Amino acid sequence: MTTTIKPESLTLIKAKILPPPRPAHLLEREKFDDLLHEIDPVNLILVQAPAGYGKTTMIDDRLGALGANAAWFRLDAQDNLSEQFAFYVAHSLNEATRGACPETLRTLNQQGYPTLQTFLTDLLSELPLEGDPLHLVLDDYHLISNPEIHSGVMFLLRHLPPYITLVLLSRTTPPIGVAQLRMQGRMLEITAKDLSFSADEAQVYFEQRLRFEVSRESVERANRRVEGWVSALQLLAATASTGVEFNEYVEQLHSGNHYIFDYFDELTRTSIDNEQRLFLLRTSVLERFNALMVMRLAQQQDGQFLLNSLLNLGLFIVPLDSSGLWFRYHPLFAAYLRHMQVCVLPDETAQLHQRASDAWREMGFFEDAARHAVLAKDQQRIKDILLSCGRDFFTEGQFNLLQRCFDALNKEVIADHPILTLLRAWVAQGQYQWSEVESWLRAAEQHLKTHCSEEEWEAINGEFNAVRAQVAMNVGDAERAQTFAKSALAHDPVYLPTSRTAASSVIGESLFVQGHLKEAITRMQDTEQLALAEHAHQNVIWALCQQSEISVAQGYLQKAYNIQEKALQYAEDHSLERLPILEFLYRIRSQIMWEWHHLESAERCALKGIEILESQGERWFIQSYVMLAKIAQARGRQSLCADYVQKIHKMLASGEYHIDWTANAHAAMLSYWDAVRDKESIQRWLTAAPEPTPEQATNHFTQCNIRNWARAYVSLGDFDKALPLLEGIQSMAEQFGLKTDINRNHIHLSQLYWLNEQREDALRHMAIALKLASTTGAVGSFLRIGKVLINILKALISEEQLDEMEKQRAERLIQLAQQQRDFSRAIRISLDEAIIQDIIDRPDVPELIRTSPLTRREWQVLSLIHAGLSNDQIAEHMKVAPTTVKTHIRSLYQKQNITHRSEAINLARDLLSKIQGE
Numbered sequence: 001m002t003t004t005i006k007p008e009s010l011t012l013i014k015a016k017i018l019p020p021p022r023p024a025h026l027l028e029r030e031k032f033d034d035l036l037h038e039i040d041p042v043n044l045i046l047v048q049a050p051a052g053y054g055k056t057t058m059i060d061d062r063l064g065a066l067g068a069n070a071a072w073f074r075l076d077a078q079d080n081l082s083e084q085f086a087f088y089v090a091h092s093l094n095e096a097t098r099g100a101c102p103e104t105l106r107t108l109n110q111q112g113y114p115t116l117q118t119f120l121t122d123l124l125s126e127l128p129l130e131g132d133p134l135h136l137v138l139d140d141y142h143l144i145s146n147p148e149i150h151s152g153v154m155f156l157l158r159h160l161p162p163y164i165t166l167v168l169l170s171r172t173t174p175p176i177g178v179a180q181l182r183m184q185g186r187m188l189e190i191t192a193k194d195l196s197f198s199a200d201e202a203q204v205y206f207e208q209r210l211r212f213e214v215s216r217e218s219v220e221r222a223n224r225r226v227e228g229w230v231s232a233l234q235l236l237a238a239t240a241s242t243g244v245e246f247n248e249y250v251e252q253l254h255s256g257n258h259y260i261f262d263y264f265d266e267l268t269r270t271s272i273d274n275e276q277r278l279f280l281l282r283t284s285v286l287e288r289f290n291a292l293m294v295m296r297l298a299q300q301q302d303g304q305f306l307l308n309s310l311l312n313l314g315l316f317i318v319p320l321d322s323s324g325l326w327f328r329y330h331p332l333f334a335a336y337l338r339h340m341q342v343c344v345l346p347d348e349t350a351q352l353h354q355r356a357s358d359a360w361r362e363m364g365f366f367e368d369a370a371r372h373a374v375l376a377k378d379q380q381r382i383k384d385i386l387l388s389c390g391r392d393f394f395t396e397g398q399f400n401l402l403q404r405c406f407d408a409l410n411k412e413v414i415a416d417h418p419i420l421t422l423l424r425a426w427v428a429q430g431q432y433q434w435s436e437v438e439s440w441l442r443a444a445e446q447h448l449k450t451h452c453s454e455e456e457w458e459a460i461n462g463e464f465n466a467v468r469a470q471v472a473m474n475v476g477d478a479e480r481a482q483t484f485a486k487s488a489l490a491h492d493p494v495y496l497p498t499s500r501t502a503a504s505s506v507i508g509e510s511l512f513v514q515g516h517l518k519e520a521i522t523r524m525q526d527t528e529q530l531a532l533a534e535h536a537h538q539n540v541i542w543a544l545c546q547q548s549e550i551s552v553a554q555g556y557l558q559k560a561y562n563i564q565e566k567a568l569q570y571a572e573d574h575s576l577e578r579l580p581i582l583e584f585l586y587r588i589r590s591q592i593m594w595e596w597h598h599l600e601s602a603e604r605c606a607l608k609g610i611e612i613l614e615s616q617g618e619r620w621f622i623q624s625y626v627m628l629a630k631i632a633q634a635r636g637r638q639s640l641c642a643d644y645v646q647k648i649h650k651m652l653a654s655g656e657y658h659i660d661w662t663a664n665a666h667a668a669m670l671s672y673w674d675a676v677r678d679k680e681s682i683q684r685w686l687t688a689a690p691e692p693t694p695e696q697a698t699n700h701f702t703q704c705n706i707r708n709w710a711r712a713y714v715s716l717g718d719f720d721k722a723l724p725l726l727e728g729i730q731s732m733a734e735q736f737g738l739k740t741d742i743n744r745n746h747i748h749l750s751q752l753y754w755l756n757e758q759r760e761d762a763l764r765h766m767a768i769a770l771k772l773a774s775t776t777g778a779v780g781s782f783l784r785i786g787k788v789l790i791n792i793l794k795a796l797i798s799e800e801q802l803d804e805m806e807k808q809r810a811e812r813l814i815q816l817a818q819q820q821r822d823f824s825r826a827i828r829i830s831l832d833e834a835i836i837q838d839i840i841d842r843p844d845v846p847e848l849i850r851t852s853p854l855t856r857r858e859w860q861v862l863s864l865i866h867a868g869l870s871n872d873q874i875a876e877h878m879k880v881a882p883t884t885v886k887t888h889i890r891s892l893y894q895k896q897n898i899t900h901r902s903e904a905i906n907l908a909r910d911l912l913s914k915i916q917g918e
C-alpha cells in the first residue's frame, strides 16, 4: 500500500461482506461437521479445489449449521489492491464483531495507512484478545496475486487472536507459507477429494431436485463420470427432464458436453498462455503422467516447469497419490482437452500416441503402451507389444485391450503367429463370438501347416483344442468339450502356458454341468493349483468362482460365500480390483446376498460388477441388471424393476448369451410379469422360450430354464402343464444332489399345489423347503412367490408340525413377505372408485383432499406414482401421452401443494394406509 486511501474513493459493496446466497437445492453436507468441529487449535482452514467444487457453498452451509459466527469477504479481481483488500477486511470484521475495530476503520477511512502491515498491526491491536469464536472467510482467494497481500495474510495468521480462524477458499495453493503451517499442524486442509460428492450425496441431491426417478446405478455412473464435481451434477439435474434423457447425458459425458466445454473455455481463455495451452493439449492424450512423461510427450525440456505452472493455476489436474509425482486430468477436463487437441493439432495425434506408447514401454507399463499403439493405429508397435506381452495381458484377463489390439492388426499377421492366433481365438471365445474362434484357428492352420513339422503342428493344434474345448463347453456340448480338453492335456503347452489350466478347467466345468458335483469340485481345485503355479490370476479367480458355483449347487451357500472371500482376498493381495473377471465374482456374491435377503449388499455387488465392466459396454451388464431387477422387485420398486426388465428384454433380443445367463434373465422377467399380472408377456415368452428338456436338467441353468416354464404356466393358471415339469426336474435334482434346486423346486411345487387348492401337498412341500433352508439359508426364493407364501406358511404353522427352528424361519419369512410391497395391488386399488370415496369420506384425511378435490384421473396418477411408476410408464399404463400425464401431475401438485414426487408418494401412502389399515 503505497498511497493513502481517501474514504470517498471507495464505496462499500455490502454484498461482498455478506455470506453468499444459498443454492435453491442445497444438499447439506453433514460429513464436514466432524472436520470443522476439530478446528479449535488451527489458525487456518484452507479449502482448495478447482472451480465449482462447492467450496463456498460448503463453508457457508456448514458454518451456518454449526451456528458459527463468520466474517465474509468475497473477493473479486479489484481486491488485488492492498488498500481495497484492507478496506473490506476491516469492514467485514467490524460488522461480524459488532464494532470491534472502529478506530482502525476510522483511520483507514480518514487518513489511510502507508502499508498493509501497518493497517493490520492497528487492526490486531484493536481487536480484543478474547471473544466468541469467529471465522474470517476470504472467498476466491486465488484472485489475489499481490505479494503484499500474501505477506499481510501471513502476518495475520501469525498474530490473530486465538478465537479467530482464517478460512481461505481458493482454487490454487496460496503462497502464504502453507507447507510450514501444515508441518506445525496449524492448518486444516479440505481438498477436491473431500469436496467431491459421494454417490450417497449425489443420490440425495438428485432425489431432491429431479421430478423423475433415477436408479442408483445411473446415479453412481453419473457421479463416477463427473467424479463428484457438483457443478456437473447440477448441470445434469438442470438439463435432463426425464430419466431417459438423464442417462443419455451421462453417456455423452464420456466424449464431452458442450456446456461443460464452454465452461472450460471460459476458465482457461484468460488464465493460460499459448505455450501452456499447447502443453495441455499434447499431454491430454495421457491417462496419467509424471514430469518425465509430459516432457517426453510435449518434447519440452521445461516440462516440469510448465507442469508446475499449470498445477499452480488450480486447473482440473488430479494428483494420483500423496507422492505428488503422478497426476491425471479430471475426466471431463480430459475430454475437453482431447477434443481441442483433435481440433487444433490434428496432425500430431498419431505421433503423440506413438511417443506415449514408446515412453510407457520403456518405463515397463506395457498395457498403456499397447493402448497408445492402438490409438496411433501403429501395426508394427501393436504386433511387437503383443508378441512380447500378449500372454501377460491374457493371464491378467485384459480381454478388452487384447480385442482392441487385434482389431487394429491385419489378419495375416495374426495367422502367421501361433501365439497371436491363440490369443485372438481366446479373446473371441471370451467375447462370445464362438463362431469366429474356429475361423481364426483355421486361418492359422493354413498358414502354419505348410512350414511346421508334424510334431510342431501337433503341439500347436493341442493348444488350439484347449480353445475349442471351451467353446464346446459354452455352446452346451459337454462331451465334445471333454474330448478336446483331453487332447489339449496330452501336450505340454508351448505357446500359452495357461492352455493346460484352461483344458483342466473345461473338464471341471463339463463334470459340473453333467451333475458330477464332487468330481467337478476336485477338478476345479486342481485347476486352481495349476493356475496358481503359473501365476495366472484370471484362471485362479475363475477356478474359485467355479468352486463357489458348484458349492451353491450342492446347497452349501455358506461354503460358496467363503470361497468367494478367498477369491476376493486373492484379488486384493494381487491388486486385481479392476480385472474384468472380478465382475463374475461380484455377481455370484450378489446372487448369494439376494438369496439371503441382504439386499443392500446384493445391490452393492451388482453395482460393483457394472463399474468393473463399464468400459466394456452395456452388453456385459445383463447379469448385473438381472440382479438389480430382482432387488428392485424385492424392495417393491416397481418402476425401477420395470426399467431393468425392459433393458434385459432388449439386450436378450439383440445379443447371444450363455443359457445360464438367459435362464436367470428369464426368471427375473417372468417374476416381474407375474407380479404385474402381465399375462400377455408371459404368453409371448412361452412361444419363444428355450426348449424345456427335463432329462438334461443335471445343472442349475437347465433346472432354472424348466422352472421358468413351470413359473409361466403357474402364472397362467395352467397347473397341469407346470406339475410334470417341476416333478421332472425335481427327480433329476435329487438324483444329482442339486440341493439348491431341490429347495427351489419344493417352493414352487408348494405354490402350485396351494393355488390348485391341494392344501396337504402344498404344506408337505413347504415343510421340506423350510427344512432345506436350514442348509441353504434361502430367503429370496421363498419371497419371490409373492404374498401366497404368507398363507401357506401360516397354514403350516397352525398345523403345529414344524420344529422350533423351522417355525422361527417360517415366522421370519411371513414377516418379510408382509413387508414386501405388492406391485399390482396399488394399481388395482387406484382404479376402484368406491375406495376413493371411502378415503374422501374419512374424517382424518388432509384438509386439501376435501377442499381441492382430485379428478378421477389425478387419483389414478397419484396411486401410480405411489406404485413407483415413472411418468412414461404411467402414460403407458393409462394409455395416454406422456405430456397428458405431466399435465395431470402439475394439476395434482398444485391442488395438494406438492413440490416433489416424494411428497406425492407420502401422501398416497398416508391415504392408502388409512383404508388398508397398514
Ligand SMILES: Nc1ncnc2c1ncn2[C@@H]1O[C@H](COP(=O)(O)OP(=O)(O)OP(=O)(O)O)[C@@H](O)[C@H]1O
Residues within 6 Å of the ligand: 022, 023, 024, 025, 026, 027, 028, 029, 049, 050, 051, 052, 053, 054, 055, 056, 057, 058, 140, 169, 171, 230, 231, 234
Ligand atoms: N451442497 C450443495 N448443494 C447444492 N448445490 C451445491 C452444493 N454445493 C455447491 N453447489 C452448487 O454448485 C455450484 C458451485 O458451487 P460453489 O460456488 O460453492 O463452488 P466453488 O468451489 O466455491 O466455486 P468457485 O471456485 O467458482 O468459487 C454452485 O452453483 C452451487 O450452487
